[in-house]
Amino acid sequence: MSRRALSIDDIESLALGAWILGTGGGGNPYLPLLNMRALYREGHRIQLVDAADLADDDWVGTVANMGAPLVGQERLIDSLTLARAVSVMEKHIGKRFAALMSMEIGGANGVRPLMAAAHLGRPIVDGDTMARAYPELQMTSVAIGGLAPCPVSIVDVRGFESIVHKVPTWKWAERVARKICTEYGASAATCQPPRTGAEVKEWCIHGTVTKAMAIGNAVREAQRRHDDPIAAILAVEPGKLLFRGKVVDVQRRAAEGWLRGVVRFDGFDDWRGSRMSINFQNEWIVSFRDGAPLAMTPDLICVLNSDTGEAVGSETIRYGQRVTVIELPPPAVFLSPRGLEHVGPRAFGYDLDFRSVFSA
Amino acid sequence: MRRIGIDVGGTNTDAVLIEDGKVAGAVKAPTSEDVTAGILDSLKSLAAGGALKDASGTLKKLDGVMIGTTHFINAVVQRRSLTKVAALRLGMPASATLPPFCDWPEDLAMLVRGGVWMVEGGHEYDGRPFMPLDEAAVTKAAGEMKAAGLGSVGISAIFSPLDPSHERRAAELVARVLPDAVITCSSDLGRIGLLERENAALLNAALADLARETIAAFEKAIGDSGIDAPLFITQNDGTVAEADQARRLPVYSFASGATNSMRGAAYLSGLADAMVIDVGGTTTDVGQLKNGFPREANSVVKVGGVRTLFRMPDLLSIGLGGGSHVQLDPLAVGPVSVGYRLLKEGIAFGGNQLTTTDIAIAAGVLPLGDRRKVAHLGVATCRKVFDEAARLAEEAIDRMKTEAGDVPLIAVGGGAFLIPDKLPGVSKVIHVQHGDCANAVGAAIAQVSGECDQIFKDLSRAAALAAAQGIANDRAVAAGAARASLATIESEDMPLAYLPGNSVRVRVRVVGDVAATGAAS
Numbered sequence: 118m119s120r121r122a123l124s125i126d127d128i129e130s131l132a133l134g135a136w137i138l139g140t141g142g143g144g145n146p147y148l149p150l151l152n153m154r155a156l157y158r159e160g161h162r163i164q165l166v167d168a169a170d171l172a173d174d175d176w177v178g179t180v181a182n183m184g185a186p187l188v189g190q191e192r193l194i195d196s197l198t199l200a201r202a203v204s205v206m207e208k209h210i211g212k213r214f215a216a217l218m219s220m221e222i223g224g225a226n227g228v229r230p231l232m233a234a235a236h237l238g239r240p241i242v243d244g245d246t247m248a249r250a251y252p253e254l255q256m257t258s259v260a261i262g263g264l265a266p267c268p269v270s271i272v273d274v275r276g277f278e279s280i281v282h283k284v285p286t287w288k289w290a291e292r293v294a295r296k297i298c299t300e301y302g303a304s305a306a307t308c309q310p311p312r313t314g315a316e317v318k319e320w321c322i323h324g325t326v327t328k329a330m331a332i333g334n335a336v337r338e339a340q341r342r343h344d345d346p347i348a349a350i351l352a353v354e355p356g357k358l359l360f361r362g363k364v365v366d367v368q369r370r371a372a373e374g375w376l377r378g379v380v381r382f383d384g385f386d387d388w389r390g391s392r393m394s395i396n397f398q399n400e401w402i403v404s405f406r407d408g409a410p411l412a413m414t415p416d417l418i419c420v421l422n423s424d425t426g427e428a429v430g431s432e433t434i435r436y437g438q439r440v441t442v443i444e445l446p447p448p449a450v451f452l453s454p455r456g457l458e459h460v461g462p463r464a465f466g467y468d469l470d471f472r473s474v475f476s477a
Numbered sequence: 478m479r480r481i482g483i484d485v486g487g488t489n490t491d492a493v494l495i496e497d498g499k500v501a502g503a504v505k506a507p508t509s510e511d512v513t514a515g516i517l518d519s520l521k522s523l524a525a526g527g528a529l530k531d532a533s534g535t536l537k538k539l540d541g542v543m544i545g546t547t548h549f550i551n552a553v554v555q556r557r558s559l560t561k562v563a564a565l566r567l568g569m570p571a572s573a574t575l576p577p578f579c580d581w582p583e584d585l586a587m588l589v590r591g592g593v594w595m596v597e598g599g600h601e602y603d604g605r606p607f608m609p610l611d612e613a614a615v616t617k618a619a620g621e622m623k624a625a626g627l628g629s630v631g632i633s634a635i636f637s638p639l640d641p642s643h644e645r646r647a648a649e650l651v652a653r654v655l656p657d658a659v660i661t662c663s664s665d666l667g668r669i670g671l672l673e674r675e676n677a678a679l680l681n682a683a684l685a686d687l688a689r690e691t692i693a694a695f696e697k698a699i700g701d702s703g704i705d706a707p708l709f710i711t712q713n714d715g716t717v718a719e720a721d722q723a724r725r726l727p728v729y730s731f732a733s734g735a736t737n738s739m740r741g742a743a744y745l746s747g748l749a750d751a752m753v754i755d756v757g758g759t760t761t762d763v764g765q766l767k768n769g770f771p772r773e774a775n776s777v778v779k780v781g782g783v784r785t786l787f788r789m790p791d792l793l794s795i796g797l798g799g800g801s802h803v804q805l806d807p808l809a810v811g812p813v814s815v816g817y818r819l820l821k822e823g824i825a826f827g828g829n830q831l832t833t834t835d836i837a838i839a840a841g842v843l844p845l846g847d848r849r850k851v852a853h854l855g856v857a858t859c860r861k862v863f864d865e866a867a868r869l870a871e872e873a874i875d876r877m878k879t880e881a882g883d884v885p886l887i888a889v890g891g892g893a894f895l896i897p898d899k900l901p902g903v904s905k906v907i908h909v910q911h912g913d914c915a916n917a918v919g920a921a922i923a924q925v926s927g928e929c930d931q932i933f934k935d936l937s938r939a940a941a942l943a944a945a946q947g948i949a950n951d952r953a954v955a956a957g958a959a960r961a962s963l964a965t966i967e968s969e970d971m972p973l974a975y976l977p978g979n980s981v982r983v984r985v986r987v988v989g990d991v992a993a994t995g996a997a998s
Contacts, residue, residue, distance in 0.1 A: 192571045195575070302605070437772065439876055
């Protein structure tokens with residue numbers, strides 16, 4: 118396996134880029150980043166490995182935290198608990214993971230697998246199963262690929278350990294794991310179903326750790342030079358600038374256990390006189406300009422702070438914030454008919470045919 | 478109502494007397510090294526104007542002296558007068574890898590971190606205990622604090638805004654071992670977000686000695702002036718706290734200067750909803766008034782490099798002021814300023830640096846300095862500079878506006894002459910009398926607030942809002958408000974993603990007038 122050592126500076130960039138790829142959800146990676154700074158000070162180092170370099174019969178552990186982002190603000194998840202989710206899974210299946218991987222590069226889960234990897238001395242695969250953040254377990258490339266939805270290990274900092282040993286579908290895995298997580302206090306570390314190197318090569322989305330780091334690095338460089346950070350993102354990613362404006366209304370409501378709502382924006386600059394709205398379910402799902410659908414999932418809708426280029430989350434976006442909305446292209450796996458069944462606008466209850474802003 | 482408002486700023490200490498809804502006197506005195514003298518001076522000049530005595534020559538009865546100060550925030554920013562703090566966190570085994578002080582700038586942490594203790598305790602999001610409080614461990618920690626000579630303690634617990642009982646019990650146990658310790662509980666400082674709330678508690682604990690000394694100095698100044706009235710300290714959100722509470726929670730007074738000038742602008746103009754532009758010597762702050770209060774920043778606010786969740790006004794600051802450097806070719810105004818050296822360095826005062834004040838003097842707008850020294854600046858030149866200042870102001874206002882239509886703009890502060898009577902996007906520009914003392918006026922008219930921010934489960938939205946309202950009302954009354962005057966100025970509910978049982982986080986803030994001394998409320 119060819120490996121590349123990550124510096125703490127790379128991880129700072131990863132955190133910033135992961136928050137942008139979180140498309141409004143996934144939680145702010147600030148706390149995982151703090152953990153990584155502490156682990157690096159203690160001498161831990163993370164190695165990054167390409168998916169292509171895995172052996173077909175290697176085992177890979179997929180790490181994610183599950184729970185309400187707000188609880189994560191109080192019960193700060195620690196790196197040892199994430200590592201334990203992995204160890205519990207290894208014991209359960211009787212295999213040793215050659216590497217760990219993110220389930221969800223977007224948001225805090227883009228950085229958390231590194232916390233487990235630091236303690237366990239395993240490399241991190243340069244890839245994940247979403248290339249962004251999504252609210253449910255079946256919204257992944259591995260679910261679209263029809264790979265096994267179990268077992269899942271779910272552990273708590275107090276020592277609780279559960280395994281979802283057998284469920285028939287990804288939706289069932291989501292339902293059962295969510296119940297356990299809620300009983301734990303809506304915060305749990307999980308190791309998702311183990312993957313072989315061959316599965317990772319075929320079904321995971323490659324290069325997303327590098328991509329998040331490149332986006333984060335572009336923003337941080339622009340901040341240092343006092344350049345436009347949004348232009349810097351669009352220089353490293355084939356994205357589109359959709360809108361610049363300020364938030365004039367935020368409506369949030371809980372529906373079926375998620376945070377749903379609408380944010381409305383009034384335009385600035387070239388968009389003066391124009392209005393935009395974005396509907397969200399934790400993540401930004403569909404945007405409308407002057408009433409007409411503009412951008413929609415699986416395209417990545419990213420709402421950014423116009424001054425700093427950093428992401429603005431759906432839980433914290435507020436009236437009066439000045440934002441820029443950009444669109445980034447999704448991975449190919451989400452654009453197949455089966456992919457769109459899992460993550461297209463209809464998967465979120467919108468009676469819309471997917472139209473990409475990139476095909477126009 | 479008769480109150481004195483005082484703003485202790487970096488350069489000037491302003492004082493105003495508000496009587497029957499009018500400004501009955503306003504003075505400026507230089508801020509002194511020892512705070513007491515500057516306040517005493519300003520009170521003396523206020524008295525010299527005759528404002529404090531009635532026709533028969535006896536001192537008028539005052540309802541209160543309200544002081545706004547940047548003392549506490551400056552101490553943190555400048556790393557001075559800080560007390561070493563014992564940090565006690567109740568929440569093990571969670572959060573162990575991110576201990577107290579973990580995200581502080583190292584220089585500040587070195588000054589403040591007296592020791593860190595983490596023991597079992599804390600609650601879940603729904604109020605269940607996360608772990609039982611380990612009382613023996615708390616008592617043992619207190620013994621170690623005592624041995625280390627620490628006298629100021631910051632206590633935090635997981636979900637303490639929801640259930641503060643573990644923090645309170647731990648405070649009792651610590652006080653048994655350290656009866657003279659000053660103890661700050663994070664639940665007294667509000668919001669969800671353990672690290673930010675804990676940071677606020679630790680900063681507060683670090684200010685314990687300074688708060689005691691400063692407030693004693695304020696009390697001495699008032700006593701020495703012969704005024705017999707209760708002392709109040711203005712808070713970040715435009716309200717006041719009684720001196721005792723401010724001594725206990727000085728972090729709430731961090732950003733009161735900017736808030737006071739916005740509240741003063743509202744009062745002097747009679748407008749409750751407007752944009753405010755406060756043009757000082759070096760910077761201009763733009764904010765928005767809603768219901769007579771500044772719109773609050775909702776995101777993480779860093780104080781001296783420490784992340785906190787304080788209630789702070791949402792302000793945009795730009796480098797434009799009465800002391801801003803002016804360059805004519807190519808034209809540039811600010812962001813560098815001569816600041817308090819204006820009266821030495823400005824051209825009209827015999828110095829060498831062209832400033833916006835020189836331009837105003839040349840244009841005949843300000844009757845200051847020596848106009849002959851700026852006679853070479855023609856009408857067209859002055860026009861160009863004013864236009865540039867107006868453009869900077871317009872841009873800042875546009876960025877802060879939250880409505881598409883034109884809104885009224887109140888211009889206050891010593892540099893308000895830079896704001897023209899007409900600006901694009903502004904329905905009208907309002908210049909008010911005593912606008913240069915708007916901050917002291919804002920202090921004089923400050924109210925008392927109460928807030929509730931917590932998660933409610935299995936209640937209808939209306940019932941949850943009503944429960945939060947009741948808690949906020951009780952807290953405002955406990956802080957000194959008259960119950961009959963309470964009004965809700967913010968009410969926000971946020972359903973919690975993933976949590977079952979209609980969990981909703983409700984935040985309600987109410988304000989009311991300060992209850993008359995001795996009145997039961």
